[in-house]
Structures are given as structure tokens and as C-alpha cells.
Amino acid sequence: DAGITQSPRHKVTETGTPVTLRCHQTENHRYMYWYRQDPGHGLRLIHYSYGVKDTDKGEVSDGYSVSRSKTEDFLLTLESATSSQTSVYFCAISGQGKAYEQYFGPGTRLTVT
């Protein structure tokens, strides 16, 4: 199994509060991704990173920001959480040796009340 951990694994927070989710990898992979999974939508890309301090938006980036100060860590921040951001969040990583095969972390279940 790819060495990917996510923290926290579960979180309940109130509308309007800031939330930061952490993804940590031990594979030294260059690319890291944040997805959200919602019923009826499958998985959708929020943001991704192609190196330290190099990030870009995915298809559902509004309301989210990311940071990557070290190869192994990719942070997802909800500046002011809303109920529409209640979801399961997955981090993924990919290197370059196998043309971008992605491996997923265990997920974080976030509930915004």
C-alpha cells in the first residue's frame, strides 16, 4: 500500500469556522491531489500540486485553498466552512515512474453543521 495518511479522519465543525485537512505521504511522489466525494457526483478534483509551492485549481476549487511547503505534506483549507462542503475528502499521490497512476489515502469525513 502507498504510504498516504490523512488527518483528521473524521471532523464535525460549525458553519463559518476555518478547517484544515492534512495529507502526508512517505513515497516522495511529486504530484498530490485533493478530491471530494459526494453522492451522485463521484469524485471531483478540488486542487492539485505538481511540486513544492506549485499548486493549481481543479474543477470544484471555490471555497478551498491549498498549500505545499514540503514534498510530503499537502494541506487543504476551508477558510469559512459551509454546509455544502460536508463531504468525504480524499488525498491522492502520483509519481512519474508509471505515467501518473494515482494512489488514494483513507479519506476524511467532514461534517459542517
Place this chain on the structure above:
Amino acid sequence: GIQVEQSPPDLILQEGANSTLRCNFSDSVNNLQWFHQNPWGQLINLFYIPSGTKQNGRLSATTVATERYSLLYISSSQTTDSGVYFCAVTNDYKLSFGAGTTVTVRA
């Protein structure tokens, strides 16, 4: 982005049965992956298969890139095969997922 359609949306099988899941995509791709999401929510890599055929135990997959589809075969299904099967594709490095096929295997 690339559109991905999976069929059927739901599949109920008796243990021991065989099945085929299909994934159609709207553009040329350089990466196609099949995942199994188990009832605990974990996403498990099944195949990385942008073209050709691969087998892993009771599972096999075929991708015909020129015709923009991929098939996942499950043979002699077991209850542990239950879950959602996702196809995901990309032509750069950002995966686009289909909506999934929910498979239920009954003992």
C-alpha cells in the same frame, strides 16, 4: 474535461456469477484506472490500463483506446467483491471519474 460514463449503474450478483462492467470516455487518454471502493470507503487500485489487457486473479480488464472504452470482468464473484467500482481517466494527470457501478454480491 473528459466525460466518463459507466454502466450499469447497479449490479446484483449471486455468488459465483461472472459480470462485465463498462466504461466509455469522450476523448483520448494516456491513463485509465479501475478502482474498487469497499464498504468502508477505501479506494483500492485494481488496474492501471490505458490500453491492452491485464489480469489479476479473478479480475481482468481490457481497454480499447481507439474506441474509447474499457471493460472490467469479474469472474466467480465473491461477497468481498461488493462495493462500488470506478473508472477514471486523464490525458494529463488530473483524473476524471465516472459515477461508478455499485456491485452487490449475495451469498
